[in-house]
Amino acid sequence: MLPKDLVLLPHEIKHYEQLDKLAPECTLFLKRDNHAFPIDKPCKVALFGSGARHTYKGGTGSGDVNSHFFNNIEEELELHGFEITTKKWLDAFDKLKEEYSKVFVKRVKREAKEKKMGAPAYSIGQNPNGFEHSLSIEGYEGDIALYILSRVSGEGADRRIEKGDVYLTDKEVEDILYLNKTYEKFMLVLNVGGPVDLTPVLEVNNIFLLSQLGVVTSSVLVNVLLGKANPSGKLATTWAKPNEYPFFEEFGDRDNTRYKEGIYVGYRYFDSNNIKPLFPFGYGLSYSEFIHQVIEYNVDSDLVSLKVNVKNISTHPGKEVIQIYLSKRVEIDNPNNILVAFNKTKELAPNESEVLDISFKLRDFPNYVNDKHAYMLLKGDYLIRCGNCISDLEDIVNLQLDEDVLIKEVKSLDIDTGFIDYSPENKQSLDSSVKTIKLDLKDISGYKVNYVKNYEVTVPEIIRNLTLDELILLNLGDYKTGLAGVIGQAGSLAPGAAGETSLRIKSINSSLCMADGPAGLRLINEYKVNKNGTYHLTEDSILRGVKLYLPSFFANFLDVKKNHKKNGNIIYQQCTAIPIATALAQSFNTSMLYDIGRLVRDEMKLYDIDIWLAPGMNLHRNILCGRNFEYYSEDPYLTGALASSIVSGVEDNSDKMCTIKHFACNNQETNRFNNNSIVSERALREIYLSSFEYVVKNARPSSIMSSYNLLNGKHTSESHKLLVDILRNEWGYKGFVMTDWIVTGQVNDKSSVHPAAHAHIDLINGVNICMPGSKKDIKDIKKALKKGEITRKELENNAAILYQYIIGNKNR
Ligand code: BGC
Numbered sequence: 123m124l125p126k127d128l129v130l131l132p133h134e135i136k137h138y139e140q141l142d143k144l145a146p147e148c149t150l151f152l153k154r155d156n157h158a159f160p161i162d163k164p165c166k167v168a169l170f171g172s173g174a175r176h177t178y179k180g181g182t183g184s185g186d187v188n189s190h191f192f193n194n195i196e197e198e199l200e201l202h203g204f205e206i207t208t209k210k211w212l213d214a215f216d217k218l219k220e221e222y223s224k225v226f227v228k229r230v231k232r233e234a235k236e237k238k239m240g241a242p243a244y245s246i247g248q249n250p251n252g253f254e255h256s257l258s259i260e261g262y263e264g265d266i267a268l269y270i271l272s273r274v275s276g277e278g279a280d281r282r283i284e285k286g287d288v289y290l291t292d293k294e295v296e297d298i299l300y301l302n303k304t305y306e307k308f309m310l311v312l313n314v315g316g317p318v319d320l321t322p323v324l325e326v327n328n329i330f331l332l333s334q335l336g337v338v339t340s341s342v343l344v345n346v347l348l349g350k351a352n353p354s355g356k357l358a359t360t361w362a363k364p365n366e367y368p369f370f371e372e373f374g375d376r377d378n379t380r381y382k383e384g385i386y387v388g389y390r391y392f393d394s395n396n397i398k399p400l401f402p403f404g405y406g407l408s409y410s411e412f413i414h415q416v417i418e419y420n421v422d423s424d425l426v427s428l429k430v431n432v433k434n435i436s437t438h439p440g441k442e443v444i445q446i447y448l449s450k451r452v453e454i455d456n457p458n459n460i461l462v463a464f465n466k467t468k469e470l471a472p473n474e475s476e477v478l479d480i481s482f483k484l485r486d487f488p489n490y491v492n493d494k495h496a497y498m499l500l501k502g503d504y505l506i507r508c509g510n511c512i513s514d515l516e517d518i519v520n521l522q523l524d525e526d527v528l529i530k531e532v533k534s535l536d537i538d539t540g541f542i543d544y545s546p547e548n549k550q551s552l553d554s555s556v557k558t559i560k561l562d563l564k565d566i567s568g569y570k571v572n573y574v575k576n577y578e579v580t581v582p583e584i585i586r587n588l589t590l591d592e593l594i595l596l597n598l599g600d601y602k603t604g605l606a607g608v609i610g611q612a613g614s615l616a617p618g619a620a621g622e623t624s625l626r627i628k629s630i631n632s633s634l635c636m637a638d639g640p641a642g643l644r645l646i647n648e649y650k651v652n653k654n655g656t657y658h659l660t661e662d663s664i665l666r667g668v669k670l671y672l673p674s675f676f677a678n679f680l681d682v683k684k685n686h687k688k689n690g691n692i693i694y695q696q697c698t699a700i701p702i703a704t705a706l707a708q709s710f711n712t713s714m715l716y717d718i719g720r721l722v723r724d725e726m727k728l729y730d731i732d733i734w735l736a737p738g739m740n741l742h743r744n745i746l747c748g749r750n751f752e753y754y755s756e757d758p759y760l761t762g763a764l765a766s767s768i769v770s771g772v773e774d775n776s777d778k779m780c781t782i783k784h785f786a787c788n789n790q791e792t793n794r795f796n797n798n799s800i801v802s803e804r805a806l807r808e809i810y811l812s813s814f815e816y817v818v819k820n821a822r823p824s825s826i827m828s829s830y831n832l833l834n835g836k837h838t839s840e841s842h843k844l845l846v847d848i849l850r851n852e853w854g855y856k857g858f859v860m861t862d863w864i865v866t867g868q869v870n871d872k873s874s875v876h877p878a879a880h881a882h883i884d885l886i887n888g889v890n891i892c893m894p895g896s897k898k899d900i901k902d903i904k905k906a907l908k909k910g911e912i913t914r915k916e917l918e919n920n921a922a923i924l925y926q927y928i929i930g931n932k933n934r
Pocket of ligand 1: 735
């Protein structure tokens with residue numbers, strides 16, 4: 123519910139109400155019995171769990187949004203007239219949590235020391251989660267009981283394979299099982315950004331994946347409890363026992379991350395090995411039940427179109443997702459099934475039906491054949507399957523291809539990973555009895571990519587006339603010194619924004635202001651301006667976290683309370699926290715993502731933000747990655763389709779822009795600035811790059827951000843192969859490329875095996891602007907100019923690419 127005691131701006135109300143309607147689509151039941159929920163009216167509730175008061179609306183770090191208001195679950199239930207019977211427990215738990223937080227801060231400081239890192243930098247992304255205690259939950263009355271299990275993570279650190287994070291604590295297990303036995307109506311609510319191991323509590327009858335839904339998190343839970351909203355999400359990532367994920371125990375190497383599972387990420391691994399995970403990809407229960415049937419299909423060249431009739435056979439209105447998978451039987455190994463299309467019904471009333479149109483082109487799902495350096499549709503069988511979850515599919519038709527078809531021949535990336543990618547021992551055989559159709563793909567004319575050395579544009583006079591110093595400045599962001607860059611607050615046009623293009627060039631009187639994402643716009647809520655400058659009146663969440671690890675003198679120095687006493691006009695930047703990307707993905711709803719893109723664009727307009735540093739598009743390679751919540755899914759097609767929609771929502775018919783990130787293979791946070799992802803060419807091209815490729819081709823985002831990590835031995839920001847050969851030559855990208863923040867070494871861990879990136883090397887290899895820039899970068903570029911390692915022409919070309927966007931000529 124909207125708070126009554128705050129003055130809200132019209133867009134805050136509009137966007138809250140919009141999200142409140144949409145966000146149930148991001149949630150799902152993992153388990154549900156048929157009688158306990160929904161309940162018909164507010165009642166007495168026995169409320170437990172750390173998320174009851176400390177409800178998470180999203181993860182931490184730059185992916186967090188400084189919300190104007192947020193009701194925790196306890197508050198929201200009370201606003202709706204529920205009576206909480208467990209206040210005593212919640213108060214006592216709060217005290218324990220406070221004590222635990224102190225212990226946690228000590229632990230992080232100790233770990234930072236052991237790793238020879240500064241505690242503030244090390245602390246980013248370290249979050250206190252579940253802990254053991256002995257508080258009794260017995261003896262509380264309640265018509266229903268809820269246990270809110272919460273976990274949070276954030277950039278800078280990975281999740282931990284320990285009790286309290288991926289595993290439930292002993293006390294959590296004990297309490298949840300007790301509640302399930304004791305109360306007739308009990309729901310375990312998961313207020314988490316990624317999977318936890320539910321093995322010990324699988325007997326619980328009602329498990330609801332609420333996820334983290336931004337400002338409407340608690341409200342959606344209450345609406346679902348009362349049956350005013352019906353979850354209709356499906357898992358975008360497999361939930362399995364941790365040690366069942368492929369090469370799980372190898373995750374977290376400080377220096378080198380070997381992607382040994384190759385293309386067998388997530389369901390591609392489980393499904394191909396007939397391993398039943400706890401909850402499979404694409405799975406999700408709601409209050410409704412549906413049946414579906416493919417009533418027609420058509421194959422025209424490689425375009426496969428299906429009509430699927432879906433009927434609601436329950437008494438509860440709801441929505442259903444239909445998923446189409448492709449099962450390839452060709453000479454090289456392939457996952458048993460890959461997702462190639464999906465669609466979602468409108469809300470269907472009981473007994474109502476809808477015919478969904480679903481289509482895809484085979485050429486969009488080719489194999490990358492190493493020895494031919496080519497994307498190809500190989501001769502063999504292509505079985506089409508349809509269902510509402512990967513583990514429940516029906517064979518529809520088999521397409522037979524008699525000859526190999528070339529889609530695209532490319533330049534090899536010459537990768538030697540030092541290992542052979544995993545492939546399953548048991549190859550799937552084609553034992554389907556469905557009809558086979560011979561494919562005729564003569565109209566596909568494959569081609570060989572033409573590579574030019576650099577992506578060049580015409581350099582306008584204004585750029586040619588810049589002094590060398592000005593030109594260098596335009597190749598960098600408008601840097602601030604010190605902490606601001608490190609915590610993603612280097613912008614000054616909109617306080618709290620992550621950065622902007624240079625404001626120091628007289629002849630260019632315009633600049634691009636960039637704010638994070640992806641869970642909405644991350645800005646400072648309130649600030650004051652007077653003739654002496656700008657003063658933050660509220661604290662950014664990263665700063666608040668870091669302060670705990672600073673000596674008190676510095677922490678006091680950063681305190682914003684004193685700014686309230688200064689005179690000046692107060693300016694508000696109230697932005698809406700939207701659901702985390704993983705939750706958005708669970709909606710399987712592209713048009714909803716488009717609408718949410720529109721919502722963000724409207725707030726960008728209000729606060730003069732030009733570029734949203736979102737969406738984050740890395741795959742959920744391993745559930746331990748601390749930033750998975752900022753990313754959509756383990757599946758590249760789902761990621762690509764949803765990210766395209768949100769980018770189009772922001773960018774279509776508007777001067778607002780998106781930055782897709784982190785390009786590429788930023789799948790681990792441990793030693794994130796200097797970790798080397800070692801990935802085979804096939805895995806890279808078939809899964810890790812294909813989601814980016816999809817968005818580049820379909821939504822034409824204005825910009826793309828290179829990642830922190832190295833890829834096969836080179837920082838992505840320094841990789842000509844990635845940023846020019848692939849992005850420009852193979853995909854035809856016309857936007858601009860920025861680095862991730864401070865990749866050129868301000869916080870480089872000196873003991874890392876791999877060095878930091880260098881600004882001048884970035885700028886000659888496809889980066890057009892180094893963010894947020896620094897004095898060190900200027901020195902580096904000047905030195906390289908002297909040595910002839912970078913030329914004025916190269917700097918001019920970068921500046922010209924960027925300049926088009928600065929003057930509002932979006933080249934999409
Ligand atoms: C993150 C980016 C973010 C940038 C600016 C970096 O630490 O990796 O995702 O956009 O900061 O805040």
